[in-house]
Amino acid sequence: MPVLKLPDGSRREVAVGARSRDVAESIGKRLAKDAVAAKVDGAVVDLDRELPDGEVSFAVLTPKDPEALEVLRHSCAHIMARAVMRLFPGVQLAFGPPTENGFYYDIESPTPITEADFPRIEEEMRKIIADAEPFERFERTTAEARGLVADLKQHYKVEHIDDDLKRYPSLSFYRQGEFIDLCRGPHIPHAGKVGAYKLLSIAGAYWKNDVTRKQLQRLYATAFFSQKELDAYLRQIEEAKKRDHRVLGKQLKLFTISQAVGSGLILWMPRGATVRGLLETFIKDELIKRGYQPVYTPHIGRLELYRTSGHFPYYRDAQFPPMFFHPLGQAVDTWLNLFDAKQLTEPAEKALLALVDEYVKATAVAESNDQKHQALALRAMWVNYQNAETPEGKAKALREWLDGQEAYLLKPMNCPHHIQIYKAEPRSYRDLPVRLAEFGTVYRFEQTGELSGLTRVRGFTQDDAHLFVTAEQIEEEVGANIDLVLFVLSSLGLSDYRVRVGLRAPDSSKYVGAAEDWDKAERTLVEVVKSRGMNYTAEQGEAAFYGPKIDFVVRDCIGREWQLGTVQLDYNLPKRFELEYIGKDNTPHRPVMIHRAPFGSVERFMGILIEHFAGAFPLWLAPEQVRILPVSERFADYGKKVEAELRTHGFRVSGDYRPEKIGYKIREAQLEKIPYMLVVGDKEQSAGTVAVRDRVDGDLGALPLAELVQRLTDEVRERRIRQGGAAKSGE
């Protein structure tokens, strides 16, 4: 006999075979009417499922429970799929799960669906919901289930059973009228529970997230129990868009991106550059306190360097192409690439050979020794290539020539340069940890579809540092760096982040180094995070190719996650570059490297910060801290005097001396999110005061100038964050 422990602590015995729905009814009419699903021993189930024997915890889920909303959305995905199938014959269904803010269904339609079809689909959904038919669950053995989805001509479902579900003895289905879907459930009792819904967008998504497979159409939508909630959600999206850093960056003149310069390359305008500079100073001061040494290194480096580090071979496609001195360098490089990828066509090969041949002939009469040497090397490649009997031999000929060519790469990371600084002098165990810090700008050729404002760019600056430590120092240094990241985040009031420990994927060729080093490194990172009592998720496949890492991940205004701060442990680059220090025992030892960047990318950090503050930077970061607003032109002289005085105290201040009304000037300053507005007129001039208007709290009344200076000085020194309050949003 089932015995239920109810949320209020009471116990209730129910008959064998009783369903959640029966229990809800026995508790109360109102509850039965509101019931969406039930939660039995922590698992959400349909109201129609029979309760298990024995003692279980039990709760009825109503629209108030977040889990109920998830059930509703999952069911609404079925409703949407059903509507689509009615309107578009021959549709194949893939997956249709709920998401954080709604749901989607991946489908393949013989006639592609577009946003123009949304009204029709929504209308069809309206009918289905009005009919309020029940969701009926039934089970089949896995073999029968496969037959059923095959009969339904749903080949993605067949594939899904074959690939992933064979290990289950039976599978569940849900039927709603003519619509049957292979589905784990649970579902709402009937379609009428859907109070409001809206199709949002359509996008491509690969079957099983695999680029090599078919791309399906993903229909995004959302649903709620009430129209009011849907309206609130849509309003919230509109509000979020207003704090988008791409919008605010333009409005507040922080940065721009020019096609004349290139996609994903940020141009910092004076205001943005001011904020960025202040952030950089902030962290630089902090690094000095924590024993870092500043270094500067160039934006480019020899290609060979990045071959040694592994960056070039591992991330070739994500880099700007290497710069070769030899006119044919780029061509041969591409050639070898095509070759390795087995994409070299015969005409292309012919053309490339002809190109080399022509060049060899043209440079036959070389004059200097260097030219002669070059000409001979190229000729040797040409001969070796054509004499080679195997593809490997051909590739070798190309590679040998290429390796002899001088080439440079825009640096994709700073570590190889810092490593060279480490290697520039002999190191003793007494010197360690060596902490080399640089705001290093790196370049990565991100795929076009990935570029996004400041958060994903092709040139960005890391507040980078590399620590060279002994094995015994690892834990302490990793810990100190976590503390630094936490300090940075809390200084800026960023509290909404999660911590991810990125581990390697079990079976992947994209990592370098020995398994035991990896195990050791992964264990260390997990231990450090655990010992600090931090919440974290360990995620496989999130490691860097050279080592595991701890990432601090935040969300942007539309909910996308971005990695900011990172601490990475690396046993591999020290090996690749044969780094050493002399130990107490007077023999060489290998140091371990820690890569770390509290901001991550300064560009991305700025983007997140702009959204975090909605463009209203705290006083210490504000590009313009104070604006003088004379009531009329008659007080311009006094205004300028105040302006000059504040400037001598180091404040970033300007004055608005246009012949506009005071209300107009205040509105503009407010919309520009300037922390303090100083209104000056007759009264202030004769009293030697300023009327202070605060961005957050509005009119503060008159203050003697000296008092104001003190107040602002304190606010800056404490890096005080004051947000919200009376500010209107503007239009």
Added chain:
RNA sequence: GCUGCUGUAGCGCAGUGGUAGCGCGGCGCCUUGGUAAGGCGCAGGUCCUGGGUUCGACCCCCAGCAGCAGCUCCA
């Protein structure tokens, strides 16, 4: 890179197969005003680029570029 949508004045947007408008902003004049928009006037556009269809293209077709959303990727 893939799928879809978008590209018109500095910004936000209308618009039509017969060479373009609105709001804000800018500039000028008037107003010298006390805490979120004073009035009048003026200027400003390769309608993303390149082809094509057409008597004629900003509009229709093709290709490219860029932006947006999603997928994939992210050292």
